[in-house]
Amino acid sequence: MIRRPPTIVCYICGREYGTKSISIHEPQCLKKWHNENNLLPKELRRPEPKKPEVRTITAKGFYDLDALNEAAWTSTQSQLVPCNICGRTFLPDSLIVHQRSCKPKAAK
Ligand SMILES: [Zn+2]
Numbered sequence: 001m002i003r004r005p006p007t008i009v010c011y012i013c014g015r016e017y018g019t020k021s022i023s024i025h026e027p028q029c030l031k032k033w034h035n036e037n038n039l040l041p042k043e044l045r046r047p048e049p050k051k052p053e054v055r056t057i058t059a060k061g062f063y064d065l066d067a068l069n070e071a072a073w074t075s076t077q078s079q080l081v082p083c084n085i086c087g088r089t090f091l092p093d094s095l096i097v098h099q100r101s102c103k104p105k106a107a108k
């Protein structure tokens with residue numbers, strides 16, 4: 001049996017971190033999130049992501065990482081904003097970069 005070190009998905013940015021580094025990362029990530037959110041145009045700002053309420057310890061005393069990660073993933077997905085030109089969804093900061101190069105299809 002191969003044991004992968006368990007990783008936890010950050011509910012803010014959706015990246016995976018080790019069980020130890022997530023507790024260091026989360027407050028920093030939230031701070032960064034606020035900085036970025038404040039820079040966004042008003043219509044792209046989002047409410048602060050909420051840490052998903054998941055029972056992380058199973059009956060056997062293990063972390064229920066699958067449930068936790070699924071909830072975190074859903075949380076990051078809910079932050080995505082659709083591009084009003086092509087309809088693809090992006091995180092607001094990527095959307096701004098994307099829209100620089102996203103052009104409506106030229107009418108022929
Ligand atoms: Zn993060």
Ligand SMILES: [Zn+2]
Nearest residue numbers: 083085086102
């Ligand atoms: Zn687009």
